[in-house]
Amino acid sequence: MSTSLTPFILSPGCWCAFGWESRGVRLNVRRDSFLESVVVKDSDGEPRRLRPPRTHLVLLSLLLFPLVLLVVDLLTPPDIRLGPLMVAAPVLSAALVGPAGVLLVAVVTTPCMVLAAAANLQLNATNFPVQFAAFVLLSLAALATSVIRRQRERELANSRWVAQVAQRILLRSLPRRAGAFTLASLYRAADEEAAIGGDLYAAVQRDHTIRILLGDAQGKGMAALEMANSVLNAFRRAARHHSRLDVLVAQLETEFGEDMRDYAATPAEDADIREKHLDESFTTAVILEAADTDQSIALINLGHPPPLLVDRGTVTSIEPTARMPPIGLADFNGQTVQVQMVEFPAGATLLLYTDGVIEARNSAGIFYPLADRLRSWTHLAPDELLTAVHDDLRRYVGTRFADDVAMVAIRRTDPPAAAPQHELGPAHRQDA
Secondary structure (H helix, E strand, O other): OOEEEEEEEEEOOOEEEEEEEEOOEEEEEEEEOOOOEEEEEOOOOOEEEOOOOOHHHHHHHHHHHHHHHHHHHHHOOOOOOOHHHHHHHHHHHHHHOOHHHHHHHHHHHHHHHHHHHHHOOOOOOOOHHHHHHHHHHHHHHHHHHHHHHHHHHHHHHHHHHHHHHHHHHHOOOOOOEEOOEEEEEEEEOOOOOOOOOOEEEEEEEEOOEEEEEEEEEOOOHHHHHHHHHHHHHHHHHHHHHOOOHHHHHHHHHHHHHHHHHHHHHOOOOOHHHHHHHHHHOOEEEEEEEEEOOOOEEEEEEEOOOOOEEEEOOEEEEOOOOOOEOOEOOHHHOOOOOOOEEEEOOOOOEEEEEOHHHHOOEOOOOOEOOHHHHHOOOOOOOHHHHHHHHHHHHHHHHOOOOOOOEEEEEEEEOOOOOOOOOEEOOOOOOEOO
8 A cells, every 4th residue: 555644834833734645545634733623634625623623712711711810819809819720721721722822821821920929919928939930830741741642642643544544445435326226335433533443345346237245354453454455355356357256255265365374474573463363364244246137136145244125115134045154264164155146126225234233232232223223214215324324323322333333235226328347436435
């Protein structure tokens, strides 16, 4: 993967920015040192913030805090002294604004403390230098804390958006239309800070036929990403060159095994972990093939949750006719790969999903009833259906997802003109 990290400065002390560019996808991150906000522009040109957009109100409140205390101190008798409370302003700013903001708050607070001490006749008191020294030390500590926090947040922002770029490259978006079918896809990572996980999907159009893969790599993190990348690359190659679906699956199994052995053989300090990774590597998947003019689809389920067929107000679970092991565990299979044929009439929608959907639980520990929920949305288009499921799932869980969530919906429409063989390129995707 060809990538380049480009740092650059917009103006000294106040703004800094960095960009990430990979295969035409560019992310630009700006930072305001006063407000401690991260503004991100993705490849679609949409700005995104790491922190809430009202941070400037926080800085204004911190600047007003010592001023308000000074006014109150001037209006009250000398025996009521509010000057020592002003030290809270720079201390609070360390957690809320950037280093420049902390410095600005300290500069504003300093004359306020001196004026309050003068109003209370404490300027020449023996204790005032001690109070002022404590204020200076706390301000310096707050400044150092803010610098360290800013560095950590920059690393987090960098990692998060770089991971998002990697995910966008790995999961190429599905178009709205492919031959006689309307498509939609959705992906949400369980680790929202990383925006990356092991769920995967892809589609390849071959003559008048479309082949779709949706799967879930075992494990988390980079190991799952390695497996997902292997399966996707193997599928895209095999889907173009093999006419039979069972041969495609056999090719997937062969290339996946070779990739995992190469990965485990790579010299590294965590060789034991990689060897264990090789022994435990597998990816569940559903692979389907649908032709423009055929009213049925060919389906192979490799240890994955069964797809759901939504048609005329009914929801049918497409249970596999034969239990097939996941990709990577073919040695445990004592039978040949069996292709299942399923009726797929015009107007019907087939929903593919990962276990992160049906294994999501609410506060009572009850699993999400996907099939029951779908009965209320049988009239929706594929993209609307995925949005409805995602929004309902988010409300059902109430918190962040415990596992990655990936879904692909495909609906048969009237067959259009024949399309040439090509891999489906980016056209439509629902992203966080």
